[in-house]
Structure formats: C-alpha cells, structure tokens
Amino acid sequence: GHIPKATSIPLQKLKNRLEEIPKDKLVITYCRGMFCLVADEAVKILIKNGYNAKKIEESVLDYNIISEI
Numbered sequence: 001g002h003i004p005k006a007t008s009i010p011l012q013k014l015k016n017r018l019e020e021i022p023k024d025k026l027v028i029t030y031c032r033g034m035f036c037l038v039a040d041e042a043v044k045i046l047i048k049n050g051y052n053a054k055k056i057e058e059s060v061l062d063y064n065i066i067s068e069i
Contacts, residue, residue, distance in 0.1 A: 003030065006028075007020070007021075009021075011038050011041055011042055014042055014045055014046075015045060018046075018051075023050060023051055025052075026052050027046055027051050027052065027054075028054060029042040029043050029046070029056070030055065030056045039056075040055060043055050
C-alpha cells in the first residue's frame with residue numbers, strides 16, 4: 001500500500017536518503033499493519049537526525065480507506 005503523493009523510502013535506505021527529506025515539515029511514517037515496527041524505527045532514526053517525525057497509528061490500508069470517505 002502507498003499513500004497518494006507520499007515519498008516512499010524503505011527503512012534500509014533511510015539513513016542514506018535523509019537529505020531528500022525537508023527538516024521544516026512534519027514527517028509521517030507508516031507501515032502496512034498497525035503492529036509493524038518498521039515505522040517506529042523510522043521515527044527513531046528521523047528524530048535522532050533532527051526531524052519532527054510521527055507514525056500514523058492506522059495501517060496504510062486503513063488510512064487509504066479513511067481518506068477516500
């Protein structure tokens with residue numbers, strides 16, 4: 001799943017692509033499911049590097065359904 005207009009950066013590539021992410025905006029991370037730990041790890045990396053980051057609690061599949069309503 002993918003949120004429309006979002007930029008997808010896999011966790012294993014995040015540290016090498018931080019310069020692509022604006023520091024003056026809130027960065028939202030998400031996973032396929034609500035129990036996925038990848039988004040949590042991404043938030044940790046982003047905050048450690050000076051970003052304002054949060055994880056959405058819904059899965060990306062739920063988010064896409066909600067955004068279409």
